[in-house]
Amino acid sequence: MRTTSLMYKLIRLPVSWLTKVSAIADEHEQQPSAPDHVVYVMRSPSATDLVAARKAAHALQLPDPTEPLSLNGKLYDRVLYLEDPKRRLGQTPQDAFVELLNVHQQNSSYNVHMYPIGLFWGREPGREHNEGRTMTADIEVPGKFRKFWLVLFSGRNILARVSRPVSLRTMATSHASDVELAHKLTRVARTHFARLRYAVAGPKLLGREAMIQELLESSAIRAAITEEARAKKITEEQAIKRARSYLHEVAADYREGLVRFGDHFLTWLWNKIYNGITVKNGDTIRKLAQDGHEIVYVPCHRSHMDYLLLSYVIYKEGLVPPHIAAGVNLNFFPVGTIFRRGGAFFLRRSFRGNKLYSTVFREYLTRLFRKGYAVEYFMEGGRSRTGRLLQPKTGMLAMTLQSQLRGVNRPVTFVPVYLGYEHVMEVATYHGELKGAKKEKESVFQVFGILRKLRNFGHGFVTFGEPLRLSEYLDNTQPDWRDSVTRGAEEPAKPRWLTPVVNDLADIMMRRINDGAALNSINLTGLVLLSAERHTLTKEELLAQIQCYLALHREVPYSNDIHVPEWETEALWEHLSKMDKLAISENNAGSVVALDQVQAVTLTYYRNNILHMFIVPALLARFARKGGEFTAAEATEFMQKVFPLLEAELFVNRHSSEVPLWIAALCEEFVRQQWLLEKDGKFTIVRRNAPGYVQLTLLANAAEETLVRYAIVFELLQQSDALSRNELEQYSEQVGSRVGTRHGIDAPEFYDKRVFSTLVSTLKAERYIHVTDAGDFTSDERTAIVSDEIDVLLGSQVQQTIRDSVQRVLAK
Numbered sequence: 001m002r003t004t005s006l007m008y009k010l011i012r013l014p015v016s017w018l019t020k021v022s023a024i025a026d027e028h029e030q031q032p033s034a035p036d037h038v039v040y041v042m043r044s045p046s047a048t049d050l051v052a053a054r055k056a057a058h059a060l061q062l063p064d065p066t067e068p069l070s071l072n073g074k075l076y077d078r079v080l081y082l083e084d085p086k087r088r089l090g091q092t093p094q095d096a097f098v099e100l101l102n103v104h105q106q107n108s109s110y111n112v113h114m115y116p117i118g119l120f121w122g123r124e125p126g127r128e129h130n131e132g133r134t135m136t137a138d139i140e141v142p143g144k145f146r147k148f149w150l151v152l153f154s155g156r157n158i159l160a161r162v163s164r165p166v167s168l169r170t171m172a173t174s175h176a177s178d179v180e181l182a183h184k185l186t187r188v189a190r191t192h193f194a195r196l197r198y199a200v201a202g203p204k205l206l207g208r209e210a211m212i213q214e215l216l217e218s219s220a221i222r223a224a225i226t227e228e229a230r231a232k233k234i235t236e237e238q239a240i241k242r243a244r245s246y247l248h249e250v251a252a253d254y255r256e257g258l259v260r261f262g263d264h265f266l267t268w269l270w271n272k273i274y275n276g277i278t279v280k281n282g283d284t285i286r287k288l289a290q291d292g293h294e295i296v297y298v299p300c301h302r303s304h305m306d307y308l309l310l311s312y313v314i315y316k317e318g319l320v321p322p323h324i325a326a327g328v329n330l331n332f333f334p335v336g337t338i339f340r341r342g343g344a345f346f347l348r349r350s351f352r353g354n355k356l357y358s359t360v361f362r363e364y365l366t367r368l369f370r371k372g373y374a375v376e377y378f379m380e381g382g383r384s385r386t387g388r389l390l391q392p393k394t395g396m397l398a399m400t401l402q403s404q405l406r407g408v409n410r411p412v413t414f415v416p417v418y419l420g421y422e423h424v425m426e427v428a429t430y431h432g433e434l435k436g437a438k439k440e441k442e443s444v445f446q447v448f449g450i451l452r453k454l455r456n457f458g459h460g461f462v463t464f465g466e467p468l469r470l471s472e473y474l475d476n477t478q479p480d481w482r483d484s485v486t487r488g489a490e491e492p493a494k495p496r497w498l499t500p501v502v503n504d505l506a507d508i509m510m511r512r513i514n515d516g517a518a519l520n521s522i523n524l525t526g527l528v529l530l531s532a533e534r535h536t537l538t539k540e541e542l543l544a545q546i547q548c549y550l551a552l553h554r555e556v557p558y559s560n561d562i563h564v565p566e567w568e569t570e571a572l573w574e575h576l577s578k579m580d581k582l583a584i585s586e587n588n589a590g591s592v593v594a595l596d597q598v599q600a601v602t603l604t605y606y607r608n609n610i611l612h613m614f615i616v617p618a619l620l621a622r623f624a625r626k627g628g629e630f631t632a633a634e635a636t637e638f639m640q641k642v643f644p645l646l647e648a649e650l651f652v653n654r655h656s657s658e659v660p661l662w663i664a665a666l667c668e669e670f671v672r673q674q675w676l677l678e679k680d681g682k683f684t685i686v687r688r689n690a691p692g693y694v695q696l697t698l699l700a701n702a703a704e705e706t707l708v709r710y711a712i713v714f715e716l717l718q719q720s721d722a723l724s725r726n727e728l729e730q731y732s733e734q735v736g737s738r739v740g741t742r743h744g745i746d747a748p749e750f751y752d753k754r755v756f757s758t759l760v761s762t763l764k765a766e767r768y769i770h771v772t773d774a775g776d777f778t779s780d781e782r783t784a785i786v787s788d789e790i791d792v793l794l795g796s797q798v799q800q801t802i803r804d805s806v807q808r809v810l811a812k
Contacts, residue, residue, distance in 0.1 A: 008047040008066070015051040019155040023056035024318040026164040027283045033111040033169070036063045039076070039100065041116045041189050044083040048147050049119050053079070056117065056160035065117075071103050071110060080114075082189055097182035104172035111169035116189060118161040118196045121147075122154035123320065124256045125201040128210075157260060161196055161318050163290070192290070199289035202320035203372045205254060212247045215363055216240065224359035231355075239356070246360040249331070252323050252345040259311075259321060259342055266312045273457040275575075277309070280516065280563060281464040282317045285415060288467060289319050294369055294410040296400060297322055297376040299417035300513050301383050301390075302609075303424045304330075310376065310417060311342065313462045323368055325377035325396060349381075351395070365396075366403040372410055375400075379506060385430040386748040387608030389514060389651050391758055392506040401502060402494070404470055405484050416465035416509050418516030420523075420563075420609060422458025422579060427605050431748055458579055463516030465561055468508065477501055511653035514612050518563035521576050523610045524549055526603030529582075529595050531701035539584075539591035541694070543569050548673055548695055549614070555672070556665045558613040559653065597746070604747045611702070612650035618703035620666050621675070621696050622793045629682040636663045641786050645710060648762040649755065670696070705747050707790055708798060712736055713759055714779075714787035715806045717769065722776035725760060731809050732756040738805040743798060 032038055040057075042049065053065045068075040080096045104110050166185070175181040206214070215221055221243060229239040270277060288295055299310055311321040326344040330336060336346070345368075351358040368375055381393035404412050474481040484495045528545045529535050537545070546567075553564050577584065581603065583594045595603060616639065623635050640659055646652050654662060667683055670676040675696040676683045686692045712735045716728060723731070733756055740750045749755045760777075763769045768786065769777045791799050 005045075005047055008050055011047055012051055015048050015151060015155070016055065018151055019048075019052060019055070019158055021052050021055040021059070021158045021160050022318075023059045023160040023162060024286075025060050025162040026286060028164045030113070030165075030167055032113040032165075032167075033109060036069070037071075037110065037112045038063045038078075038165075039069055039112055039114050040065050040079045041114055042079055042081055042119070043193055045079075045081050046147065048151055050079070052119050052158050052160060053117050056119075056162060060162060062115070062162075069112070071112075072107065076100065076103075082186060082193070093186050094179065094182035097185050098178045100168055101172050101178040101181060104168050105178065108169075111167055113165035114168055114185075115165045116163040116192055116196075118163070118193055118200070120159040120161070120197070120200050121150040122157050122256070123159065123201045123260070125320070126204045128204045128206040159200060159318055161200060163192065163196070195290050195292055198292075198372065199286070199319055201256075202374075208251060208253045211367070212244060212251060215247060215360070215367060216243060218363055220359055220363050224356050228356040243356055243360055246357050247364065249328070250345050250347065250361055250364055251340075252343050253340045254323070254343045255341040258338070259315065262308075262342060263312070263315055266308060269308075270312070270460070274460050275456070275458060277313065277460040277462065278518065278563060279313055279317070279462045279464075280561065282313075284464050284467065285314070285319060286317055288413055288415070289374070292410055293413040293467075293469075294372060294408060295322070295374040296412060296414045297374065297417055298379055298414055298509050298513070299376065299419050301378040301380045302387075302419055302421060303383060303426055305421070305425070306378070306419050307339070307344070309419060309460060310462065314374075320374065322374035322376040325375070327382070347396075362399050362402065365399050366406055366408075369400075369403045369408045369410075369412065379509060383426065383430075385433055386752055386755070387605035388611065388649075388749065388755075389510050391754060392510055394502045394506050397506055397509075398498065398502045401470070401498060401505075404474075405481075405486065405495075407485055412470040414468045414470065414505075414509060416468075416512035416516065418461070418463040418465060418513050418518065418561075420461035420463075420518040420520065422460075422520050422522040422606075423456075423581075424605065425457075427602055430605065431601050456578060456580075458522065458575075459520055461518035461520065461563055463518060463561055463563060465512040465516040468505075468512070473505065473508075474501070477504065507651070510651040514651045515559035515653050516561040516563075517558070517610050517613055519550065519553065519565060519610060519613075520563075521546075521567075521572060522579060522581060522603070523606040525576060525582070526605075526607035527610065527614060527702055528698060529593065530600060530603060530607055531698045531704075535595040535600050537593055538589065539573065539593055542593050543573060544691075545695055545698055546572065549699075551673065552617060552669060553613065555669050556617075556662075562613065601746050601748070607702075608747075608749070611706075612646075612652050614699070614702055615646055615650055615652070615706060616662065617666055618699050618701075619707075619793075620663060620670070621700035622703050622707070624670070624676060624683065624685050625697065625700050626792055627685075629684050631682055632660070632664045632667045635667070636660045638789055639663060641789070642710065644766045645759060645762050646706075648765075649706075649758055675699075704794070704798075705745055705750070707794055708739060708745070708802070709736065709749075709755070709759065711787065711790050711794060711799070711802050712739065712806070713756070713763065714768075714783060714790065715802050716810070717777065717779035717783055718787060719803075719806050720778075720810055722772060722774075722778050724776055728760055728777055729753060729756050731806075732760075734809050735802065735805045738808075739798070739801050742801050742805075 040053065042053065050065060057063065057065055063078065065079050067078060069078050076099065077096060082093050084093070100112060104112070171181055171185070172178070225236060225239045225243050228234070228242065229236045232239070285295065297310065299306060307324055307326065311324065315321050321343050324344045326339055326346055328346045328348050330339060330344070331346045345364065347361060348357070351361065365375070377396045379392040379394070379397060380390035382390070384390050400412065478497050478501055481497070524546045525542065527549070528542055529537060547569065550564055550567070553562060557564070576582065581599060583596055583599065585592050585594070619639060619642070620635055623638055624630065636659055640656055643656055643659055667676065667678070671678045671683070673695070674686060674690070674692040677686060685696065713728070713732050716723065716731050716735065733753055736750045736756070740746060760769070764771065764777070768783050770780050772778060
């Protein structure tokens, strides 16, 4: 057994004082046969590494690596090394593994867990082509002199990655030969550490100018340059200069030093403005990165804060931050330079009419994938002004698939990411933009304005959703896709199946983003108060309704990835009061909570973040309130008629075949919450004087704006002989504005043309709209049936306003 070295004893205290270790451990459920039946695997012996490993083990409440392991009265090394220059002649790295495996063969009660520990003194990835060495790179096993400088310059930035343990009991039971198994464990461990280094630091960097020159010499860009010179009647030198300028405009200039500084700055910033950040499924992305996947992060886009928050969280998960596709509007001094050095690469809003730029950007993106950089892009194309997910822009997704067709070696895997906030700093400007105000151009002055407004932003939420491996998805949807793969440098022809596959994939990713939604104090309060008469409730009514909604999603969860907080009622009230988004007054009856007009508009945005989770329960509540008995089958029949509209508009991630079970489960939950009564399979609403009646009514009101929007389009189709698509969308928006003014609906989506456009497209796809030979839209019998059923769920006043408004608009 190896004893603790004299060097370790000499440097333990000074190195402990000089270093700071951040330890990240993978989740696991199995337990060893005893708490101290743990060994560690490290790359090579190092006294400084042992000090850092000891600090990491202490932080994770694991046994001390410097203390021996005792089995059957014999002492064994707690740390096993893969590379040991001081190993005695004839010894191999496998000997220690064989010795432990022999113990397990002899005693079936033992189950020692073996933890691989990767230590990273800084996360500098290093440089390609010997472009200069660095004292902070953790690429090879450094010598003593270099480790001395690492302690000085990177000692406060040590990352300890403790991977999921291997059960030696499982290994010993499943393999007959200890020697063969020991060799396998050694090979696997070496591969694991190599992949872990790649996941933490990323691939080695090529200098930006060298990378640009390399791309200019690629066959695809050379061909595009020649075509540009011919089409624009310029010299080839001028075309090369133009291509070079495009690459300078696009390409990132990643600097690990800036990222490290950003880590410290953002830690200070988040602590200043957030009460905390909840991260869910971080182990998912760590496993993907360690397994060698080319990760493409696909988050929703709420705020400019998204870039910073997601990169920060990924870095804190022990992974290299991704290269981020950012709009060229953010490429202004000094923000553009900072973002670029943090890994951002910039793209224009449109590539149309510029083949050279399109080729340059596509080649750059393909190079990122081939080199193994993680990539992040926002499929919505811009920040959501309504709080809902926008319809996806599929350009980046299509280029990702085209890169796959060019033979990217690592498996490309998409990871949807839900980003949620209790305060989005741009919300006040969003509503003005939807009403026609000009979007303010991003500038350094806007940045200073944001910094002046730093305040309590509440809680932040990041959920990594269900990953989608691109090759597996293509195998299932387009089995012959590999016939289109080219391994050379040339760009493959665009296959005919690409566009429909991209559209379907985009829809899947948006639904999986919504699967990770987080319920929080602000979006739930918005959902409740915006459904209340005059947007006013007592404190007790508000808190009781929120608890009902939390219970609803604990019992009938929207998905496995949603975040449902556990709140004590008083703690929730205290937090809400501090967020300063409500008008709270006191009278003899207690606290009364209300929203003024500005607060109501603001909370509409947050309510829309989670509307997809409540729209089906709200429609069921609306269906129940129409009166009389009903069965779950009858409620399902109605729901399936409107479900395609909900899927398209709100990206509800359920298949229509799941609706019957969903409705049945909701009916049971409504009975449990004493909102409905059940007898012989039939349901009725509780009495008006019961607390459950008010609670069910509040839930039902959450669906009103959605139903009003559907009723407007259906009424226009029925009252007109024929309308063009443009007329239908334009008239819908006008009627929506009139109805909103008449009934106090000031939700952002009532001024968003894209919502009506999506609805019209879905009605056409579902054949609720008949298209004439002239291209005009008309209704049919199915349209009238659904329209009548929706009208029944709306109040008579709203129905009349819609009919009158439609008549006025059509009469013009």
